Amino acid sequence: MGIYTTDPTLFIKYRVVEGDDTRFFRAEEKKVGDFSFLRIRTRTTVSAVLNRERQETFTLSVKAVARYPSGPKLVAQTTVTVRVLDANDLSPLFYPTSYSVDVPENTPLYSSVITVSASDADIGINGEVYYSFERKTDTFAIHPTSGTVTLTQRLAYMDVERYHLTVLAKDRGPSMGYQARVSKARLQINVKEVNYHAPSIHLQMLPTVVEHGSVGTVYGILNVEDKDIGRNGRIGAVEIVSGNSEGYFRIKQGIQHNEFQIEVAKTLDRETDPLGFNLTISAADLGEPPKSTMRVIHVTLQDTNDQRPLFESDHYEVTVEETVPVQTPLLFVACQ
Ligand SMILES: [Ca+2]
Ligand SMILES: [Ca+2]
Ligand SMILES: [Ca+2]
Structure with a gap:
């Protein structure tokens, strides 16, 4: 990019006037024949480096000023958009970094036990997280992209009360040489006895x-x-x-x-x-x-004999003929 000029005496100078508060960039001019190139470069003196995760695009206003040895000052302005490409400079990060879950021993096979999660702020494959176990286990499997842990073998509290697993999260981007982009999380699975019977x-x-x-x-x-x-x-x-x-x-x-x-x-x-x-x-x-x-x-x-019998009446009176035969009933009384 730059400006055509047919006048060999015209000297154009470029300057970033806006959009670079952190002063990452520097505008330079280079004249080749009839073209005055505008070159944007990063400053070598700045200790801070470009970080896509912090700022992905910069919209720079660049001003060109030309001056004849004797004559008016000529000014032009343009906008340059700088897009920062991603480098795989971040590892996936687990949050939280340790997990603990109680699983009943009668949990059906292939049930989900827990889902672990790690995130990577890079983009594209640099930010795609793959999960795996550090050491192979036959009892559990982890889904490589969702992080869901499932049961692949029946649990028995009598055999194993607790499993200690280490989950790895790697991104799919190229490693930047000095370290592998991998993080670890601890996963503890507590097998719980099942209350099968009521008393x-x-x-x-x-x-x-x-x-x-x-x-x-x-x-x-x-x-x-x-x-x-x-x-x-x-x-x-x-x-x-x-x-x-x-x-x-x-x-x-x-x-x-x-x-x-x-x-x-x-x-x-x-x-x-x-x-x-x-x-x-x-x-x-x-x-x-x-x-x-x-x-x-x-x-x-x-029952106990705790009730006194009671007559229906306190007083009974009966009139009897003197000739009444022996064994003749005279009166019926009753008790409650
Ligand atoms: Ca990055
Ligand atoms: Ca990454
Ligand atoms: Ca019971």
Whole structure:
């Protein structure tokens, strides 16, 4: 680029007047025959370097000034657009740089476990990120472009509780010689035992509860069992969830860890509750998530002779013929 001139005495000088606040560029002139070339070059003295990631294009206004030895000053102006080409000067960066995920051991094959992510501010293939594992594993696979980790082998908590993997992110651009464009992220996969079973409730003893029996009488012993191992097999809350609105019964921990007692908490009266009680017992494990079972237990109260009989009337009177035969009924009385 430049300016044609037929006058060999005309000397043209170029200058960047706008669009270069950081003073990266310098305009130079070089006359070859009838053409005065405009040359834009980077300044050698500037310590900062061009960085496409910071500024991709510069729109420079360049002014040309020519002056005859004696005569008017001639001025022309043009715009030069400088586009900075990308160099693969950045590595992909993971954010975050470490991942941890809990995966239930019964997760189906080929399920997604987690997606890792790295970004590269370069453009084109210089910014295209490829994911891989640093060391080969048969249990997991990572999608090269999406970063999604999937399960390729069944998990078993009994065999492996935790996997420690290193994920690599590389870009596809040429490496700039001195270092490979690769980043690493740590990925920890925690295998979680599955809470397969709900607890089961066995009622061990069921004597009849005598009304007015003493508070604290054990009505029944519950054996609560869970077939899972670890926390999933531990028994949590055992409680009466319905049928006990008056609070006649309560549950107490027995001697064994899985033993619970149903105890009388308040004096019972068969006449108030002639049908007894239907207690709904719930037992939950400490699994994640917890599972629970319900069982209805019927409590019948045994009657005691606590009611005095009462005649219908306080006073009865009957008139009898003196000739009445022996064994003749005179009057019927009744009690409540
Ligand atoms: Ca770059
Ligand atoms: Ca890059
Ligand atoms: Ca369980």
